[in-house]
Amino acid sequence: xxxxxxxxxxxxxxxWKLLFYSVSWSYGAYLLFGTxxxxxxDPPSVFHxxxxxxxxxxxxxxxxxxxxxxxxxxxxxxxxxxxxxKDSLVMLLHHVVTLTLIAxxxxxxxxxxxxxxxxxxxxxxxxxxxxxxxxxxxxxxLYWFPLKxxxxxxxxxxxxxxxxxxxxxxxxxxxxxxxxxxxxxxxxVLFVAKVLLGQMQxxxxxxxxxxxxxxxx
Numbered sequence: 143x144x145x146x147x148x149x150x151x152x153x154x155x156x157x158w159k160l161l162f163y164s165v166s167w168s169y170g171a172y173l174l175f176g177t178x179x180x181x182x183x184d185p186p187s188v189f190h191x192x193x194x195x196x197x198x199x200x201x202x203x204x205x206x207x208x209x210x211x212x213x214x215x216x217x218x219x220x221x222x223x224x225x226x227x228k229d230s231l232v233m234l235l236h237h238v239v240t241l242t243l244i245a246x247x248x249x250x251x252x253x254x255x256x257x258x259x260x261x262x263x264x265x266x267x268x269x270x271x272x273x274x275x276x277x278x279x280x281x282x283x284l285y286w287f288p289l290k291x292x293x294x295x296x297x298x299x300x301x302x303x304x305x306x307x308x309x310x311x312x313x314x315x316x317x318x319x320x321x322x323x324x325x326x327x328x329x330x331v332l333f334v335a336k337v338l339l340g341q342m343q344x345x346x347x348x349x350x351x352x353x354x355x356x357x358x359x
């Protein structure tokens with residue numbers, strides 16, 4: 143299999159993300175379904191017994207470390223290493239928001255459900271390549287993420303801890319992530335529309351500048 147030069151240049155990025163997401167999703171699934179945590183089936187339970195300054199369990203702390211390391215690297219990689227795309231600025235913002243959310247959650251011992259926004263589950267991978275439309279992206283990002291995460295943080299948190307600190311700060315960051323999920327879903331809709339209208343003869347990432355330039359040429 144011989145790759146085009148532009149595709150070969152993307153291979154390290156794609157291989158790294160495949161490796162990371164495989165590990166992080168597996169670990170996220172283990173925390174959600176293989177332990178005593180009820181975060182997925184009962185999202186409000188993440189706030190039960192919460193107190194400021196509480197100790198973070200070791201397995202959850204590992205998730206924090208894993209995610210903070212990844213998004214710290216991703217900030218640099220998106221800016222200086224990855225292929226620059228139309229949504230790269232939004233991707234940088236996504237990494238900043240996510241890194242701030244996770245790091246602040248750990249620093250303040252705030253009860254943001256770490257396995258959700260932290261492990262990309264059920265939010266889904268951060269790289270929304272619309273060249274491979276997947277119903278899972280809609281299911282994870284635009285259904286489960288609001289249903290499981292936003293409901294717990296916006297509504298259930300106030301019921302469990304009426305004066306919970308940093309309520310607006312954390313929920314504002316989560317809502318920003320939701321808006322970016324909608325933004326990237328529109329890229330998938332655009333891709334599907336181009337295929338159905340016959341405007342795209344081969345599978346390409348509509349976020350990339352060289353794809354648009356080749357069409358114009």
